Amino acid sequence: ENKESSSSRGALIVLEGLDRCGKTSQSGKLYKYLDEQGHSVESWRFPDRNTGVGQMISSYLANKSQLDDHAIHLLFSANRWEKRDYLSEFSTWSCPQSTGAHPPPTSLMEEKLKSGTTLIVDRYSYSGVAFSSAKGLDIEWCKAPEIGLLAPDLVVYLDISPEKAAERGGYGDERYEQLEFQKKVAGSYLSLRDSSWKVIDATLSIEDVEKKLREAVLDCMMTCHKGKPLSQ
Ligand code: DGP
Ligand code: NA
Ligand code: NA
Secondary structure (H helix, E strand, O other), X not given: OOOOOOOOOOOEEEEEOOOOOOHHXXXXXXXXXXHHOOOOEEEEEOOOOOOHHHHHHHHHHOOOOOOOHHHHHHHHHHHHHOOOOOOOOHHXXXXXXXXXXXXXXXXXXXXXXXXXXXXXXXXXXXXXXXXXXXXXXXXXXXXXXXXXXXXXXXXXXXXXXXXXXXXXXXXXXXXXXXXXXXXXXXXXXXXXXOOOOEEEEOOOOHHHHHHHHHHHHHHHHHXXXXXXXXXX
């Protein structure tokens, strides 16, 4: 029974990897391909720097503000939570003094997926745990605030050594873009990896990575269309 029902949902696809692994350009290519094929698809990324929380994160990453490691960890997590679900009745109570503040995001993850849109997400909870635990924070503590976020249907890890990644056009000026730190992040990712992850060699040609990514994603989208439930 392959017929798509009206309740068929989109897939939550997450791309992970070190800085400069090619994730962002691959997610762009994947988005373009799926869109051209007529799929309902959106390209997302975390951190989402457009929200109030996102602006705090952006300022931290640019070294324009300093924050305790735990505090910034929770902000990254909050940035995922604020895009998860419908707003509750409580959170939509109007507050006359708050006009002009950052509006709540209108399009949220669960709503999009349930309405059949596939989301390609550049970084998610694994970045949260990998980057913060690389600083020495307890890994179980790092995982806790991620509990209850929607579980990805597919995690693709674009695999590249920290040394190779560093050779790629150099890092920018952001806080984490340093070889020694990226080596620690690579180690953290390795400890998070499980058999459900699709690992793609990010040092292959752009076209080969693109092809492997497409195959994995189309396969996953099929399973979701067939009624695989959304989980947490
Ligand atoms: P990007 O915009 O993908 O380049 O991400 C910005 C930087 O922030 C990058 O070095 C990865 C890091 N990062 C992404 N998500 C998290 C997170 O949840 N926690 C921490 N500590 N770092 C993150
Ligand atoms: Na980056
Ligand atoms: Na990136």
